[in-house]
Amino acid sequence: MECIGSVDQGTQSTRFFLYDKDCNVIASSQIPVAQIFPKQGWVDQDPMAIWESVQKAISETMRQAQERYGDGKVIVRAIGITNQRETTIVWDKNTGKPLCNAIVWLDNRTSSIVESMAKQLGGRDAFRAITGLPTSTYFSAYKLKWLLENRPEVAKAAEEGLCMFGTVDTWLLYNFTGGAHSEENRSTCVHVTDVSNASRTNLMDISTRQWHQDTIKTFGASNVIFPEIKSNAEEYGKVCATAVPELAGVPIAGCLGDQQAAVMGQRCQEKEAKNTYGTGCFMLLHTGTIAVESKHGLLTTVAYQLGPDAAPCYALEGSIAIAGQGITWLRDSLGLIDDAAESEALANSVPNCGGVFFCSCLWRAFGALVGA
Secondary structure (H helix, E strand, O other), X not given: OEEEEEEEEOOOEEEEEEXXXXXXXXXXXXXXXOOEOOOOXXXXXXXXXXXXXXXXXXXXXXXHHHHHHOOOOOEEEEEEEEEOOOOEEEEEOOOOXXXXXXXXXXXOXXXXXXXXXXXXXXXXXXXXXXXXXXXXXXXXXXXXXXXXXXXHHHHHHHHOOOEEEEOHHHHHHHXXXXXXXXXXXXXXXXXXXXXXXXXXXXXXOOOOOXXXXXXXXXXXXXXXXXXXXXXXXXXXXXXXXXXXXXXXXXXXXXXXXXXXXXXXXXXXXXXXXXXXXXXXXXXXXXXXXXXXXXXXXXXXXXXXXOOOOOOOEEEEEEEEOOOHHHHHHHHHOOOOOOOOOHHHHHHHOOOXXXXXXXXXXXXXXXXXXXXX
16 A cells, blocks of 8 residues: 655644545554753744654554554555644754753743844844744844853854754754764755745744744854755655664655644645644734734745746634633643543533633743734
8 A cells, every 4th residue: 555654743643644546544643742942932842752662563553554554465555744833952063962952932931032032133023024033032133142151062063164053843853864963964965944934033034934044143153054945745854774774765755834734734726824722822813925024913934846847836824822822731731621622521411611711821922822
């Protein structure tokens, strides 16, 4: 049976799916990924734990498929990646190992940097004309700046020209093609990102879809090694046998940030919008081939580019950091439920909320956008 594979690397778990030629799921698995909370409002993840969750999810899914269809009967023609966006990872060029934990997208330790830069540069829209984004703790540039200023090992690696930067897609592509698994293959590891993920760093020119060097300099990251920006639909490399034996030699042929992938998955056409509930809540409006600058606080982002020569499509986005994460908070911090699924039954057990409203600001007020 010929099929394609899909990696969905999220904030709380990693999933891997196998689809047949009719887009039916023939096997899947889900592996949890731990979050680390060093301080109030800080959220870390171990980059190696993220990668290992991908390996485990693939291994389990392939085991299921082989049990069902027989050894050697399942042929994976290509795989694609979708991932949590903005989460920032830096690693050593020589070893392929992380220099420190990843800073997760909903982390707000960079709030003082954001406030300082907004004041210094004349407001929160200082970068919007270039990157499409306001100043916010959300985006990778501020996390990278924090790491360079607060983690000596990161600053040292940057000074020596050894600090490689990437979002989760970059980290996965790097490891799929060799990464820290094989010194022999490290020279041929791909260090790339796609336009949808790059558009969430606040370092990419939204018009040219290339890194904006003056903005990189503003963030003090000129010595950092940045990945090459590619489209969402092309071959980035092949899976290395030492990384994932079950998929050795399989092409990696697609990559999209998770919310942009949802735009495609829900088949949004120009002027259509979708809303996705996960760890956070994200509404994206497809604006076609025009990058629309919002006058009401929305984010301008790349929706997708289906090939290196294809015209890119753009979107406007409104984001709320805490959605499903709020259910996790009810379970783990308040102890009101034992399982996330109980929240639905409890909600349906009463006619209304009785006048009680929950403001999802567990990580401070975070771009809850009302209006368009």
